[in-house]
Amino acid sequence: MASISGICTSSSTFKHQKRSPPLLPPPFTVRSLASTPAPCQIRSRTLVSLHSVARDIPADLSRTDGGFPNKGLEKDWEALWHRYVDWMYQHKELGLFLDVSRIGFTGEFVEEMEPRFEAAFRAMKDLEKGAIANPDEGRMVGHYWLRSPALAPNLFLRSQIEDTLDAICEFADDIITAKIKPPSSPAGRFTQILSVGIGGSALGPQFVAEALAPDNPPLKIRFIDNTDPAGIDHQIAQLGQELASTLVIVISKSGGTPETRNGLLEVQKAFREAGLEFSKQGVAITQQNSLLDNTARIEGWLARFPMFDWVGGRTSEMSAVGLLPAALQGIDIREMLAGAALMDEETRNTTIKTNPAALLALCWYWATDGVGSKDMVVIPYKDSLLLFSRYLQQLVMESLGKEFDLAGNRVNQGIAVYGNKGSTDQHAYIQQLREGVNNFFVTFIEVLRDRPPGHDWELEPGVTCGDYLFGMLQGTRSALYSNDRESITVTVQEVTPRSVGAMVALYERAVGIYASLVNINAYHQPGVEAGKKAAGEVLALQKRVLAVLNEASCKEPVEPLTLDEIADRCHASEHIEMIYKIIAHMAANDRALIAEGSCGSPRSVKVFLGECNLDDIYA
Numbered sequence: 127m128a129s130i131s132g133i134c135t136s137s138s139t140f141k142h143q144k145r146s147p148p149l150l151p152p153p154f155t156v157r158s159l160a161s162t163p164a165p166c167q168i169r170s171r172t173l174v175s176l177h178s179v180a181r182d183i184p185a186d187l188s189r190t191d192g193g194f195p196n197k198g199l200e201k202d203w204e205a206l207w208h209r210y211v212d213w214m215y216q217h218k219e220l221g222l223f224l225d226v227s228r229i230g231f232t233g234e235f236v237e238e239m240e241p242r243f244e245a246a247f248r249a250m251k252d253l254e255k256g257a258i259a260n261p262d263e264g265r266m267v268g269h270y271w272l273r274s275p276a277l278a279p280n281l282f283l284r285s286q287i288e289d290t291l292d293a294i295c296e297f298a299d300d301i302i303t304a305k306i307k308p309p310s311s312p313a314g315r316f317t318q319i320l321s322v323g324i325g326g327s328a329l330g331p332q333f334v335a336e337a338l339a340p341d342n343p344p345l346k347i348r349f350i351d352n353t354d355p356a357g358i359d360h361q362i363a364q365l366g367q368e369l370a371s372t373l374v375i376v377i378s379k380s381g382g383t384p385e386t387r388n389g390l391l392e393v394q395k396a397f398r399e400a401g402l403e404f405s406k407q408g409v410a411i412t413q414q415n416s417l418l419d420n421t422a423r424i425e426g427w428l429a430r431f432p433m434f435d436w437v438g439g440r441t442s443e444m445s446a447v448g449l450l451p452a453a454l455q456g457i458d459i460r461e462m463l464a465g466a467a468l469m470d471e472e473t474r475n476t477t478i479k480t481n482p483a484a485l486l487a488l489c490w491y492w493a494t495d496g497v498g499s500k501d502m503v504v505i506p507y508k509d510s511l512l513l514f515s516r517y518l519q520q521l522v523m524e525s526l527g528k529e530f531d532l533a534g535n536r537v538n539q540g541i542a543v544y545g546n547k548g549s550t551d552q553h554a555y556i557q558q559l560r561e562g563v564n565n566f567f568v569t570f571i572e573v574l575r576d577r578p579p580g581h582d583w584e585l586e587p588g589v590t591c592g593d594y595l596f597g598m599l600q601g602t603r604s605a606l607y608s609n610d611r612e613s614i615t616v617t618v619q620e621v622t623p624r625s626v627g628a629m630v631a632l633y634e635r636a637v638g639i640y641a642s643l644v645n646i647n648a649y650h651q652p653g654v655e656a657g658k659k660a661a662g663e664v665l666a667l668q669k670r671v672l673a674v675l676n677e678a679s680c681k682e683p684v685e686p687l688t689l690d691e692i693a694d695r696c697h698a699s700e701h702i703e704m705i706y707k708i709i710a711h712m713a714a715n716d717r718a719l720i721a722e723g724s725c726g727s728p729r730s731v732k733v734f735l736g737e738c739n740l741d742d743i744y745a
């Protein structure tokens with residue numbers, strides 16, 4: 127078999143060599159690590175030396191009819207089989223497997239990464255002991271304590287966690303058994319949940335609802351996770367008369383996120399219009415003494431649950447944020463916690479090969495050169511796991527997407543995440559993955575159990591519907607590999623509260639470890655503030671525009687203003703484009719604003735208000 131070897135002196139040469147279509151099933155490559163993550167590493171490419179392991183190769187793997195193994199090259203498929211067996215990770219109790227054989231890291235690479243992993247394991251240990259792992263915000267990072275309260279650094283925190291869990295279970299039971307009822311529901315019990323929250327205050331609950339809610343849950347859940355008025359109206363309209371039996375859970379760690387506040391105000395208006403008392407149906411999950419907490423307390427809402435300072439939004443699925451909605455849908459939250467705790471236990475281990483989170487971090491580092499040079503495409507082959515990729519998108523990208531490292535160097539780190547589900551995506555973008563730009567690695571999520579026992583049937587001799595799904599996954603994995611596209615496969619027996627809890631914990635830890643490998647703070651999100659601040663400035667400018675227009679419109683006769691005049695009177699000439707957009711948006715929404723001229727030629731536009739308010743001028 128031919129081997130390709132040689133030293134590349136620049137990353138571009140390397141990329142060219144590495145990504146050109148191989149004549150053979152692609153050999154694994156050796157990379158030399160620079161001391162810091164850098165795109166211009168010097169790397170050599172040689173065949174990996176594989177450990178010799180089991181010899182009993184199943185008959186089906188020795189076939190040469192397409193996919194991998196292929197091209198009749200026994201040595202390659204044999205080597206790959208050894209690699210598969212050698213690197214396979216299995217958690218027996220959780221029924222979870224991790225296959226990293228289709229990521230091409232080498233023994234040498236793993237060895238070179240060892241010191242970084244040692245540092246990462248130390249950092250994780252310190253974090254779990256209560257170190258200030260989020261230095262910018264001076265916060266502890268304690269989501270691991272949520273499923274193992276005994277590990278919390280003090281008794282106060284431990285009892286906070288345990289008491290909250292008990293309170294969640296008790297409240298959920300009381301709601302489900304109608305011990306707590308809505309005041310004026312014909313059903314005599316709560317039947318619906320309307321969850322209002324965004325980002326980490328929505329994505330976990332959405333993922334878990336889709337993954338685990340039974341077909342007929344005690345309460346059905348829907349979400350308002352945006353400040354889109356039409357989206358909000360749609361959710362409320364869908365509830366219709368059932369608004370009277372809807373439990374509204376408002377979730378916001380900070381208690382001041384504008385989208386969530388708007389959602390709350392919109393829902394409260396719908397309650398008023400329906401003659402319903404919101405406070406009897408409202409629940410808040412937020413930090414103590416936040417704006418939301420104070421509102422809920424003063425207005426006497428039905429219940430309040432704490433969100434802890436030391437739990438970040440994107441790692442809050444095992445806090446009240448995720449647990450309360452899950453429990454209300456009849457999902458066994460203690461099982462979710464047990465799954466996460468088992469995974470935590472396993473991922474505390476400091477041997478890369480037997481620590482699945484470390485293995486993931488290793489693969490991410492290899493695949494992305496430790497600088498995010500490739501995207502992570504997450505494809506669960508199971509409809510109920512559809513939202514896993516969306517959930518991971520925030521967990522990974524908000525955690526790893528950072529401008530500076532912990533030493534203050536500009537690094538612009540991150541790994542882009544996207545994906546929906548298989549085999550659906552095969553009929554969408556997998557064409558590009560197989561043959562187009564090689565700028566990604568795939569994570570397949572495989573679920574062994576197709577459907578509950580006793581329901582399966584063969585839709586053609588010897589083949590079930592689930593066999594097709596299995597075949598599609600395996601086929602895509604092979605087809606990608608044979609064209610030099612790397613992939614990881616995470617396999618679980620079934621989608622259960624336990625396996626979902628374990629997967630959440632697995633990725634939380636992998637993100638934490640990877641962040642240490644590349645030396646960034648995974649637990650803050652300073653970049654989000656820029657967009658929030660800019661949005662606030664747009665709304666402030668809108669108020670100034672309205673004040674200027676009001677003044678001109680109160681004149682006799684009314685004085686229509688050009689955009690230049692408005693910008694000038696707002697002392698915001700540099701924001702004239704934004705002023706134009708503000709006016710176009712208000713005009714499209716019947717806001718008592720009259721714009722003459724054509725919106726297509728902004729210079730011709732003259733604007734005044736249909737009504738003027740003298741009080742505003744003299745206020």
Ligand SMILES: O=P(O)(O)OC[C@H]1O[C@](O)(CO)[C@@H](O)[C@@H]1O
Nearest residue numbers: 325326327378379380383439654
């Ligand atoms: O729970 P909160 O405070 O409303 O925040 C919602 C989301 O907004 C962010 O802070 C980003 O703006 C996320 O980190 C968080 O999950």
